[in-house]
Amino acid sequence: MNGAHRRGARIRLAIAGAATIALLGPLTWFWYDSLMPESYSVMDMGYADYGGAAPHHGAHHMPGGRSVTALTADPDRTADVAVNLIARKQRFRLPTGRSVDGYTLNGTSPGPVIHATAGQLVQVTLVNESVPDGITLHWHGLDVPNAMDGVAGVTQDAVGVGKSFTYRFVADQVGTFWYHSHQVSHEQVRRGLLGALVVAPASGPRPGTVDVVALLHLYGGARTVNGREGDVRVQARPGERVRVRVVNTENGQTPVWVGGSPFRLVAVDGTDLHEPAPVRDTAVLLTAGGRADLEVTMPADGSAVRVHIGGPGGVVLGSRTYDAPAVRRPTKTLDLLAYGRPAPLGFDPEAASRRFDYDIGRRPGFLDGRPGIWWTVNGHMFPDVPMFVVAEGDVVRMRVSNNSGETHPMHLHGHHAVVLSRDGVRATGSPWWVDSLEVGNGETYEIAFVADNPGVWMDHCHNLPHAAEGLVAHLMYEGVTTPFTVGGTADNEPE
């Protein structure tokens, strides 16, 4: 009887052990399978998606071809605008006295506003004095040559302490842009490695126009405009036109609205809108990473105007007085799908030679060994994400849909895409060109662009922690390769 009991106990134990293995075995396998190598090329990541076209050179996973390092601005041309930026890890003070432990460029955060005129060659020498993880600079919204795109591990190595890197590009787009580190970006951007960049038209600024940059950033939870908590005051006389260039450097969208005057939204993401009409009692929802240029004509009676950026604070425009009471956020939000008047796009989206889906979801799993509920692209979790492959000259259509439960500001590097439709409703307003597009939960956007800037380009969520959680894919051109790797000796970590 004792023997039978012992045998029973042994069987019990065996069943318990088998059940444990049945439970933990697959989990261990999924965990192990998710571990990333110490160093990898984004070109070997995931699977190639040719967008319905036949691969010409079997580009994905194939060595050879043109290196991204060769995709530069004319090396013989001298710089028209030369800027040195020295990056430091340091404790610094906001103008209001708040102490911030973060990073600076030339001793300040945000870094200096870089001004250029259309057609000028901009040369920025970045020196890393003391940022331990290394740094890069990405020119957000400027469709620069790929070698200058500043993505650590894709277009360059992170610039280590004591090293420098020179960026050169022709500023041929007129508008509002910004720059930020693309090395450990979810941490370095938040802590201050960023600044604004404005490209003025070659014809010069319009007479009678005041031009203001209003860069939104949160330092240690404190909301600032141009690094200042509270209002930024700008002098503008009655009748003058003021262009307020609002830059959202944050990870979430923010509403912008105007009290005391109607306004026109004259540009989005560095591209002028066509014939935008004046609006009032309407808010503009500014995508994370996006820019909105608002134009206000100062009231003739000399009263002040308040441009709200996400709250009661923002930019106060005035001359005799700066007394502009805060107004509530209007309930109405400007719909860019039907704002302004149509104009030729310069290409035919119906003649698309590649069609891609970028479907964002979410599911439980392991990301580099970390359990969690992670983002997916077309049902696949990072790094098993699509590599969108195009050839130079292709007209590309992309359907971006989001069923992940959260909104995502999607940012395509190196290109501007035009919005064709949202949830099946066609765009009927001004051409709406974006580099950062807020795709709300449950929404589907159709966008189109011309593949005219060869390289390997990130196409990711600009809620930067989401990118670090795997919401990253790439767009690559056939015949282009990158010698850089994520990880490796430079410890490249683009997200």
Added chain:
Amino acid sequence: MRTVYKVLAYLVAIEVAVQAMAVVFADAGMGKWVEQGGVLDKAVMESDESPFPEVIGFMIHGINGMMVIPLIALLLLISSFFTKIPGAVKAAALVVVLVAIQVSLGLAGHEIPAVGALHGLNALLLFSAAVYAAFRGRGAGADAVSQPQSIRTVG
């Protein structure tokens, strides 16, 4: 193993209580911050750095709910395989299922707030299931020891 099972079951219950406390703590902190002039929008919500100190409650709720509690529930299920407590596997499996439902409801609540209300209700079910599992461990413990003895006397 019975003690391990019992402790893990109680841990789930305690963790559910911590979750309820953390989320209300953060919510109250947010209310106070707005009361004092703070403005909440998506940019603030997505900013890692806290505009008000109680925001840590939201972080605790997220990490606890999506990582720690599922892990404890999993360990509870494994420990149940090795105990002789009648119904232990069933009770632990119930806890695991309720945890899975709870995480799903929590995430879906961001999209459909009414589902968030069910998240609150399911928390009570999960708490009860965890306590039920723990009590099984306590009650059945004596049986598990006495049963073999009675067999021996007959044999």
